[in-house]
Amino acid sequence: MNELSNGLNVDVLVIGFGKGGKTLAATLGRLGRRVVMVEQSDRMYGGTCINIGCVPTKALVRHAESRRRDDSSQEWYRQAVGSVERLTTLLRGKNFLMLDTIDAVTVVTGRARFVDPKTVEVSAGADRLTITAETIVVNTGSEPVIPDIPGLAASRYATTSTDLISTTELPRRLAVLGGGYLGIEFAAMYRRFGAEVTVLEVSPRILRREDDDVAAAAVGILEGEGITLVTGARVTEVRDGDDGATIAYEKDGARHTLEADTILVAAGRSPATRGLGLEAAGIRTTERGAIEVDEHLRTSQPHVFAVGDVNGGPQFTYISLDDSRIVADQLIGTGARSTADRRAVPHTLFMTPPLSTVGLTERQARHQGHQVKIATKPIVEIAAMPRARIVEETRGLMKFVIDAGTDRILGAALLSVDSQELVNTVALAIRHGVTAGELRDAIYTHPSSTEGFNEVLATASAPDVLL
Numbered sequence: 001m002n003e004l005s006n007g008l009n010v011d012v013l014v015i016g017f018g019k020g021g022k023t024l025a026a027t028l029g030r031l032g033r034r035v036v037m038v039e040q041s042d043r044m045y046g047g048t049c050i051n052i053g054c055v056p057t058k059a060l061v062r063h064a065e066s067r068r069r070d071d072s073s074q075e076w077y078r079q080a081v082g083s084v085e086r087l088t089t090l091l092r093g094k095n096f097l098m099l100d101t102i103d104a105v106t107v108v109t110g111r112a113r114f115v116d117p118k119t120v121e122v123s124a125g126a127d128r129l130t131i132t133a134e135t136i137v138v139n140t141g142s143e144p145v146i147p148d149i150p151g152l153a154a155s156r157y158a159t160t161s162t163d164l165i166s167t168t169e170l171p172r173r174l175a176v177l178g179g180g181y182l183g184i185e186f187a188a189m190y191r192r193f194g195a196e197v198t199v200l201e202v203s204p205r206i207l208r209r210e211d212d213d214v215a216a217a218a219v220g221i222l223e224g225e226g227i228t229l230v231t232g233a234r235v236t237e238v239r240d241g242d243d244g245a246t247i248a249y250e251k252d253g254a255r256h257t258l259e260a261d262t263i264l265v266a267a268g269r270s271p272a273t274r275g276l277g278l279e280a281a282g283i284r285t286t287e288r289g290a291i292e293v294d295e296h297l298r299t300s301q302p303h304v305f306a307v308g309d310v311n312g313g314p315q316f317t318y319i320s321l322d323d324s325r326i327v328a329d330q331l332i333g334t335g336a337r338s339t340a341d342r343r344a345v346p347h348t349l350f351m352t353p354p355l356s357t358v359g360l361t362e363r364q365a366r367h368q369g370h371q372v373k374i375a376t377k378p379i380v381e382i383a384a385m386p387r388a389r390i391v392e393e394t395r396g397l398m399k400f401v402i403d404a405g406t407d408r409i410l411g412a413a414l415l416s417v418d419s420q421e422l423v424n425t426v427a428l429a430i431r432h433g434v435t436a437g438e439l440r441d442a443i444y445t446h447p448s449s450t451e452g453f454n455e456v457l458a459t460a461s462a463p464d465v466l467l
């Protein structure tokens with residue numbers, strides 16, 4: 001950073017090397033705009049997803065799934081962590097080069113802080129660099145929430161997902177605090193690696209957005225793997241011992257304790273705005289600490305945009321990517337695109353098999369006044385989907401929620417092998433008004449998982465049980 005110490009003036013400054021920010025930096029740089037990307041750590045070029053989020057965790061899920069019963073848990077895990085580290089190193093290098101090889105883009109490694117609405121100071125050790133820009137994009141992501149539980153923050157057994165996936169020693173007794181996306185994925189993966197796993201979730205149920213039949217099927221799979229799920233658990237204290245921690249919690253008015261040698265804190269992530277100097281720039285935040293944005297992702301300073309987790313939207317890499325499309329449209333397009341355009345955004349929870357959802361649940365559809373038809377079948381009963389037997393994963397179910405009047409698909413929950421792919425086809429069908437009948441009668445490759453749609457959608461009928 002020293003050679004730049006006189007200060008820089010550029011067209012666009014991006015703070016944070018996340019999905020949205022790097023995509024914008026590359027797009028605008030290739031058009032000849034002078035862009036600076038500031039990233040606080042050379043271990044984070046490419047952002048959360050490729051370094052500590054989606055990619056390493058899904059690679060670990062794959063390693064966990066391929067462990068055979070008689071493979072040594074510890075050795076398999078150590079090799080998996082090593083292999084994933086090589087993958088993230090490769091991707092980090094490619095991400096850096098993607099920007100560094102564009103003449104108009106400069107990557108600066110240091111921590112950024114606003115000093116006024118158009119000026120940012122970047123610090124790295126004793127070095128300081130001042131950058132001014134006409135347009136600024138904040139893409140600083142999010143960080144784990146550590147609940148205010150006596151003894152938790154100070155516990156030497158407590159860890160975050162970031163630290164856990166780089167530790168080569170497999171926990172023997174893993175307690176997971178929080179049964180959301182991260183908690184369930186880690187519980188499933190570490191159980192498969194061979195750890196004893198208990199999930200403590202404060203709400204009365206995990207997967208509480210899902211219909212009862214879908215949640216019950218997923219819970220059945222997780223419990224069948226040997227994971228202990230404790231819902232309605234209010235953790236009151238963590239106390240360290242020589243050989244692990246004792247976690248005290250209350251459930252149904254009774255007090256319980258759990259022993260663990262590792263506690264994964266998976267209680268949500270909050271927007272990363274600490275130390276950014278937003279006040280100095282006059283950039284407002286919401287009550288929940290996110291940067292306040294309008295539907296075009298402009299902040300209270302119209303030349304400053306916020307993309308990705310930091311703007312308080314859904315915390316998914318593909319949302320950060322879509323945020324970048326909205327900002328690009330503001331800067332070099334027609335300005336028409338907005339967050340209001342998002343319909344039928346799919347999600348996948350990477351347990352084994354994955355649970356992928358899109359659109360409305362049956363409960364939501366009824367609440368909205370739809371007359372619904374339901375098409376559903378356990379995977380093991382879908383005769384025309386040999387793919388499940390080929391890969392030896394016949395657990396789960398597919399469920400479609402269909403408007404009885406129009407035959408439009410309102411939503412789907414696919415707890416199935418390959419569902420992270422299947423759900424994108426359903427999302428496209430919903431967005432483009434493809435009916436359930438058309439999806440049922442389409443020609444699909446064989447043997448594939450998509451061909452299951454032929455058979456599952458043929459079961460569509462009005463259910464007699466109200467949720």
Ligand SMILES: Cc1cc2nc3c(=O)[nH]c(=O)nc-3n(C[C@H](O)[C@H](O)[C@H](O)COP(=O)(O)OP(=O)(O)OC[C@H]3O[C@@H](n4cnc5c(N)ncnc54)[C@H](O)[C@@H]3O)c2cc1C
Pocket residue numbers: 015016017018019020021038039040041044045046047048049052053054055057058110111112113139140141142161182272275276307308309310314315316317318320350
């Ligand atoms: C364990 C885990 C698994 C996940 N799995 C999935 C998944 O399977 N699919 C999915 O879609 N999503 C997943 N997510 C969520 C997804 O990773 C995030 O939603 C996404 O990466 C957010 O990207 P972003 O663009 O907001 O910024 P990020 O990628 O978080 O990048 C922000 C960057 O800003 C830098 N930064 C922060 N402050 C400063 C500063 N002051 N100065 C300079 N740089 C700064 C940070 O170092 C970081 O590199 C997962 C998250 C986690 C934690």
Ligand SMILES: NC(=O)c1ccc[n+]([C@@H]2O[C@H](COP(=O)([O-])OP(=O)(O)OC[C@H]3O[C@@H](n4cnc5c(N)ncnc54)[C@H](O)[C@@H]3O)[C@@H](O)[C@H]2O)c1
Pocket residue numbers: 147177178179180181182183185200201202203233234235266267268269314315316348349350
């Ligand atoms: N496959 C994916 O797309 C994927 C995977 C992992 C993470 N993510 C993203 O990362 C974000 C963070 O994941 P997350 O699972 O940490 O957040 P989350 O908000 O999905 O889940 C947090 C869970 O912790 C529970 N909780 C909160 N405080 C608690 C406490 N004191 N004791 C017990 N339980 C408590 C909450 O009730 C909730 O169920 C998610 O919003 C998600 O979008 C996505």
